[in-house]
Amino acid sequence: MLTLFRWLLRLTVALIAVLVLAVVLAWYFAVRSLPDYNASYGMSGLKAPVEIVRSTENVPHIFGQSDEDMFFALGVAHAQDRLFQMTMLRRAAQGRLSEVRGAGAFAGDVLVRRLELYRNAQASLDAQDSDTRTALEAYSAGVNQWITEVNESALGRGAPEFFLFPEQIAYWQPADSLAILKLLAAASSNAVPAEILRARLSLAAPQYGPDVLSGEAAPAGLPVYASLFPGAKFGAPAPQDGTEAPRDPSGFLRPALGLGGNGFAAAPDRTAAGGALLANAPHGPLTAPSLYYLARLQLSSGGVIGATIPGIPAILSGRNPHLAWGMTPSAIDDADIFIEEIQPGNSDRYRGRDGWADFASRREVIRILDGEDQVITLRRTENGPLMPALERGLRDIIPQGHVAALGWTGLSREDGTMSALIGLMRAPDTDSAAAALSRVVAPAMTVTLADGDGIRQVSAGLLPGRSAQHPTGGAMPVPGWLATTRWNGEMPASAADPSGRAPAGILIATEEPGAAAMRRGRLTRLLQDREVHSRDSFIAAQTDIVSPAARALLPLVGANLWFTGEPAPAGTIDAQRQDALALLAEWDGQMNEHLPEPLIYAAWMRELQDRLIRDELGPLADDIATLHPGFIDAVFRDRGGAARWCDIAQSAPAEDCTTIARQALDRALLDLTDRFGPQVASWRWGDVHQARHQHPGLGGLPALGWVVNLTQSLSGGSFTISTSGLLGRGRNPYEAATGAGYRGVYDLADPDSSVFITSTGQSGHPLSRHFDDFAALWRRGEYVGMSLDPDLARAAAIGTTRLIPESR
Structure with a gap:
């Protein structure tokens, strides 16, 4: 027995030693990947030394x-701090996430392959001007020189996440940058989900019309969706698994995500200091690190x-020095779903403009980590690529014997958007900036501009040229074989939404x-109520957390519920309601x-909307995840007879809207009591409204996710x-899933007093102190300085990296 005990003791000590050694080695190699910001590197491809x-x-x-050399060094800086993020974005744009993420990323890869983002990016290289091609090549060379440095100096593979992935880091190509821009464009557009939702609503409740959730009492000229396909058979809406909301497998961007943002500006005569002001805050998924990275280049x-x-x-x-700009995804409809009819008895052909035609097809192989390679067939029609898995609910609106194809301006193989962005950085004034932006194809955006003379807005991007006889105007999917649904080329977005100056000195x-x-509406009120603005008033507007939806809905929904009678007994639902x-x-x-x-209001409105639509829309109600204040407003004002939504069709009594409002509030209070106890005044919005900045590589792992994901309570909401x-x-439906990954306020009266912030920090390395040092500032609505003064940058520098030309 003593011998057995000794051997068990020795084995235990040996296992502990091995574990300690493994931890020490993991820590050592992870720390090795932290870049040294006070170092000199010899790098080929440079023309002269760079700091x-x-x-x-x-x-x-x-x-x-x-x-x-500036773009070369930017490539080095990006790779030093965000190499893993860059490679994940590249894989997402190439449709190659399955190679490192496994089968869970397969559906996303199939979607991206069908969109041909990378093939179109490669083709668009020839569409860039010479300065942009030079910039792309120099940037790629800088990224690759850092990858070479990592390999030759054993710098921990460049980021600790790479130790968990089997693939080597491929060298960067100019087309990789164009592909990520294409991915950003695909993520920015929200036209396809909107089309699909309207069609599903029309099928589920044709008596109300496709735009019912917008608050309109009747369809605004849109036909009933089923009438577009006479005699076609549609399946019932498929119930969705609502146990957990899907997240983007890359952690950053996915097609049809629907990015957002705010941008606003004040002309010099509307500011205290006599110089234009501009603020910009793009919205997207909250990740760790942020999608955005701050940088300064000293261009010629x-x-x-x-x-x-x-x-x-x-x-x-x-x-x-002379111009400020901010980009906001545009509201233009830049995509259409075409429903194509398959030839009966021959699935390789479809109804084209001149009769039955063959699909254009090719095959591609998708490699899957720990799984078998999958061969997929990619098909195209005259209208665009087939997209069977484009969006949640798409299969519900495709008639039997048909398939869906996508028309999108971002499918262009002659996309000069990157040249527009490079030209914008060099523009000395708003006129030059507008000229540069004329090359934008996708993403469609509204660009707010400010210079010494004033402010201006430019609508950039391409818009489909639709026929005046188009049956839905692009608002719903349409038969692809009709001449009236075909695009007549493309036109600049500015033709539909002309850009111009600010008539009242304010642009939003x-x-x-x-x-x-x-x-x-809230921004307009804040900006127009002041005759003169300052940087601080712009910061206050950008960080405003008042919900105009709450202010509009509560007096209406609660009009007949405000307490006027005797107090209810303590501990009852009536007392809680009071x-x-x-x-x-x-x-x-x-x-x-x-x-x-905010918690009581959000829970009440969520429960109320569900009660209003559940019996009419059935399983489709599971996919109505966002609040539609216009719809609730129309119902409670009985606009066009909309109050009939308050009557539950399955019940014998006729419910009125006051009854439904009270029942929804009671149900919400019961749910909140189960979670937080009976004391209403002790509940807190921040207990449920938390931002979970998820790491794209390690965030889903139980132990490591706890370390690398950032979670913090947050003020604000969807309508602030x-x-x-x-x-x-x-x-937790109240989780903050999206937010302003970047905020900037630019003051041209005193440019170096401009401020900015991102949602996490500059570094993508979880062990860096700059991984999350912006997070608390961002949460509190604070900023850091934004100066172009080189002396200020050098005076407070934490390090200077010197790149020295070297021939290899």
Whole structure:
């Protein structure tokens, strides 16, 4: 027995030693991948020495003697801090995530392959001007030189995440940057999900019309969807698994995600200091690290500083000495779903414009980690590629014997958008900027501009040329074989939404209608109520957390519920209802994380909308994850007889809207009591409204995810200017799934007082102190300085990286 004990003791000690050694080795190699910002590197491809001066916030200020070297050094800086993010974005754009993520990423890869993002990016290289091609090649060379340095100096593979993935890091190509820009364009467009939802609503409740959730009492000229396909058979809406909301497998971007943002500006005569002001806040998924990375380049045309996306060598929102700009996804409808009829008895042919035609097809192989390779067949029609898995619910609207094809302006193989972005950085004024932006194809965007003379907005991108006889105007899927549904080429977005100057000295840009329209209304009120603005008033507007939806709905929905009678006995649902209504009656709509009112309001409206639509829409109600205030407003005002939504068809009594409002509030209070106890005043919005910045590589792993994901409570909501969009489904539908990954405010009266912030930090390395050092500032609505003064950058530098030309 003693011998057995000794051997067990020795084995235990040996296992502990092995475990400690493994931890030490893992830590050593992880730390090795942290870049040394005070180092010199010999790199081939440079024309002259370059300095990368890292400011206190780890923002690289790049100084050199040529623009080509500037882009080279930006590639080095991006790769030093965000190499893993860059490779994940590239894989997402190539449709190759399955190679490192396994079968869970397969559906996303199939979708991207069908969109041909990478093939179109490769073809679009020839569409760039010579300066842009030079910039792309120099940027790629810089990324590759850092990869070479990592390999030759054993710098921990460049990022600790790479130890968990079997693939080697492929060298960067100019087409990789164009492909990521294509992925950004695909993620920006929300036209396809909107089309599909309208068609599903029309099939589920044809008596109400496709636009019922917009608050309109009758369809605005849209036909009933089924009437577009006489005699066709549609299946019943398929129930969805609502246990957890799907997240993007790349952690950053996916097609049809629907990005958003705010942009606004004030002309010099509307500012206290006499210089134009501009603010910009693009919205997207909250990740760790943020999608955005701050950088400054000293180009021959002058310094330029602002927000980049690693992998794209351009400042997407920022300023140079004379011009500031901010980009907001445009509300234009840049995509259409075409329903194509398959020839009976021959699945290789479809109904074309001149009769039955063969699909254009090819095959591709998708490699899957720990799984068998999958061969997929990609098919195209005259209208675009077939997209069977394009969007949730698409199969519900495809008649039997038909398939869906996508027409999208971003499918262009002559896309000069990158040239437009490079040209914008060099533009000295708004006129030059507008000229540069004329080359944008996708993403369609509204660009707000400011210079010394004033402010201007430009609609950039291409818009489908639809016939005046188009049956839906692009609002719903249409038969692909009809001449009236075919595109007549493409036209600039500015033709449909002409750009121009600000008539009242104020310009505002938001993305899609709905929540953005309410944010726009709140922004307009804040900006027009002041005759003169300052940088601080713009910051206050950008971080505003008042919900115009709450202010509009609560007096209407609760009109007949406000407490006027005897107090209810303590501990009853009636007493809770009275307490909740008393709080809401005094609330000003501030979605403050420390208050109970935002939580009560959000839970009430969520339950109310579900009760209104559940019996009419059936399983489709599971996919209505966002609040539609216009619909609730129309119902409670009985606009066009919309109050009939309050009557539950399955029940014998005729319910009125007051009854439904009370029942919804009681149900919401019961749910919240189960989670947080009976004391209404002790509940907090921030207990459920938390931002989970998920790491794209390690965030899904139980142990490592706890370390690398960032979670923090957050003020705001889907309808506040400081947007934090709700997840809408799953175990916590109130989770903040989206937000402003970047905020910037540019003051041209004193340009170096401009400020910016991202949602996490500059570094993508979980062990870096710059991985999350912006997160608390971002949460509190604070900023860091944004100066082009080289002396300021050097005075507070945490390190200077020197790149020295070397021939190899």
